Amino acid sequence: MAEPKTLGQMLEARGISRRAFLKYTSYLASSMALTPLAAKAMAENLASARRQSVIWLSFQECTGCTESFTRSFAPTLEELIFDFISLDYHHTLQAASGEAAEEARHIAMRENKGKYVVVVDGSIPTKLDGAYSTIAGISNLQMLEETVKDAAAVIAVGTCAAFGGIPAAAPNPTGAVGVDQLVTDKAIINIPGCPPIPEAMTGTISYILSFGKLPKLDHLKRPIAYFGNNIHDRCYRRPFYERGLFAKSFDDEGARKGWCLYEVGCKGPTTYNACATLKWNGGVSFPIQSGHGCLGCSEPNFWDKGGFYNPLPAPIRDVGKVAAGAAAAGAAAGLISAAAGHARKKNAMKEGKS
Amino acid sequence: MTDLLDFARGPALQFSLAVFVFGVVWRLVSLLFMPRLKDKSAIRSGAKPTMIAAVAEFFRRMLPKPEFAKRTRFTTINGWVFHLGLAIIVLTFAPHVLFIKSLTGLTWPALPNIVIFAVGGVTVVSLILALAHRLSSPVLKLISTMDDYVTWVVTITPVLTGLAAASHVGLRYETLLAIHILSICVFFVWFPFGKLMHGFLVFLTRGEMGAQLNRRGIKL
Structure with a gap:
């Protein structure tokens, strides 16, 4: 049987009814605060969408983000979106290894030049020219630069890829950073979380596949539909x-x-x-x-940010020691002022002015 | 704006609290140890013990003498309103209780937010009335200095920014919270060097006055 070329064909092959698919796109549209008309447009555009080449780069990470997506509660339409994309390179999920794996990445980059999407999970170490983490003999830094060069867009999945995350925590020994601190000439979407919510990921990919553009993003490049409210x-x-x-x-x-x-x-x-x-x-x-x-x-x-169990109003720096030092300094300054006053009084008494 | 909040909760708060502690201790120590002239007069007969006279004078001055009550009614009532309002907000709003707990380890129950909002609203109105009175009274206006106006600004700003932050009005919450904390930092820095220092000095000045008047046999 020929491989389905569009998502609509794939759904049909899997016995997913149009009604169920419309329900799914309505859910997606409402989760992104789009109009009911957008749900219909999403259904039509998604059904005719062709397979999107995706290269998934895993750097300094714990695989929690991938676990979050692949171990969702039950088989759902969201999973089908993942089945539908052409995941051409993914360390954890791909069968190929070694040179064959790297070759798959290069083929995907060559054949889909300017059209493929790069998904990154994990932060990128920058100290020692990125020597803290290497794959296939090159640093994560080199692999990122090489892969995003001809990408259409970059999706940073998880807080590590978006902002540096846990590897970037003080004292950040590897100089870990997020994608957008290194890639400045590409469209970037951050979907942070430790791990991120699977629906935020599938919803964002569905939106891109449906409308051929990025969803509205906030100042941290996060889709407002999922990150607009605290x-x-x-x-x-x-x-x-x-x-x-x-x-x-x-x-x-x-x-x-x-x-x-x-x-x-x-x-x-x-x-x-x-x-x-x-x-x-x-x-x-x-x-x-x-x-x-x-x-x-x-x-x-x-x-x-000062500890998970410290409430928000608490200072995030040690105030006690500084306050004790300030009190000691204040007392010393006060005594010096008083001593100066006593000296002035003594002089005044001597001069008979008091 | 998370970075602004980190700055406010971190270096800004640390610095301002250090200035506050330094300034308050410096002023109190220099005041307590300053040279003073000995009162060589004899203690009048029937005078109370000095400490009792000092404490009594502190409380006596919380209300005006009956003969002045009518004339000073507004300043007395309005003064009580915003002082009590500020005390309720500072000491019984849940995040403030947590802030004090993080500094001192002391804690107590908080009041519901709706009470704090109500008290905050009344306090703001009361502070505005205090300024209006200062500007409309020729005598008060004449004796007012820049210190009075700066003190008014650094007092009302945390109340306004706090109300905005607690009700999530206008900007994003973390930005409002950062602005609120920064306004408190300014309050802390100004406190020891302006008229806000009366928060500590009121005990000394009233007590000293009570002790002196008692020694001289003045009936209060």
């Missing part, structure tokens, strides 16, 4: 925040009653992601619903 504004525990009812620890009465986790370090108010609306594992839950505060994993430098 977790706090969409959190089901928000009413408890407003009423001043907080869990003080993870096993107290407040925690058992589902009160707000702000006091135990939740970063929901400063974290933009769709966790509280799309949730995880087929919409079952998300970290706050499971009883743990948001870590802020879709934000830059989330590892270095």
Whole structure:
């Protein structure tokens, strides 16, 4: 049987009805806050979309992002989108290895010049000319530069690829950075998260395949549809925040009653992601619903913001020692001022002016 | 704008708190150890113990003398309103309780946000009235210095930015929070060197006044 050339043909071959596909595109359109007409356009454009060549580069990463996508809750239409793209290079998923694997990447780059999409997960080490991480004898830095040269767009998946993530945490020994700090002449979309929500990834790819352009992005190059709201504004525990009812620890009465986790370090108010609306594992839950505060994993430098369990109002630098030093210095200055006053008084007494 | 928030929660807060502590300790120590003339007069008969007289004077001055009550009604009531308002906001808004806890380890229950919003609104109005009174009273205007106006600005700004941040109005939350924290940093830096220092000095000045008047046998 000939391989389907369009997504519509592939869906037909797999027995997916048009009704089910329309439901899926309606869901995607609504998740991206598009109009109902856009859902229809998405369905038509996606059905006729041809296979998109994708080169997936994994650098300094833990494979959590790939795990997130490939181990979703149940086989869904989102997975079919991944089946549909031509994943020409992916360390974890590809059967080829060694020179054959690298050859696959070069063939994809050659045959789809200017049209392929590069997906990056993991940060890129820059110290020692990128020697901290190499693949097939070249550094990640070289591989990225070589691969994105003729790409149509770059999607940085996960916080490591988007902002440097955990490898970039202080003291950042490898000089890890995100993609957009190195690639400045290509369209880049960041889909951060540790890991990112699968729907944010599939939704973004579907949008590109449907409309042939990038979705609206925020100032950190994240799709606004998925990263436009902070977790706090969409959190089901928000009413408890407003009423001043907080869990003080993870096993107290407040925690058992589902009160707000702000006091135990939740970063929901400063974290933009769709966790509280799309949730995880087929919409079952998300970290706050499971009883743990948001870590802020879709934000830059989330590892270095003063500790996961320190509340947002707490200073992120050690104030105690500095304050103690300032107090000692203040006391010394005060005593010097007083001593100067005593000296002036003594002189004045001597001169008979007092 | 996350970087601005990091700056506010990090170096800005650290620096401003250091200046605040340094300035307050410097002024208090220099004041307490400054040379003073000995009062060589005899303590009048019937005078109270000095410490009791000092504490009593502190509380007595919280309300005006009956003969001045009518004339100073506005400044007395308005002063109480914004001082109490500021105290409620600073000490009972949940994020502020957490901030104080992070610095001192001390904690207490917080009030619901709606109460803080209400108190914040009243406090802002009260502060605006205080400024209007200062500008409309010829005597007050005459004796006002730049210190008074700067103090007013650095006091009302954290209240306004705090209300905006708590209600997520205008800009993104992290930007509002960063601006709010930075406005508090300015407050901390100005505190020891301007009239805000009365927050500490009021205890010394009233107490000293009470002790001196008591020694001289003045009936209060």
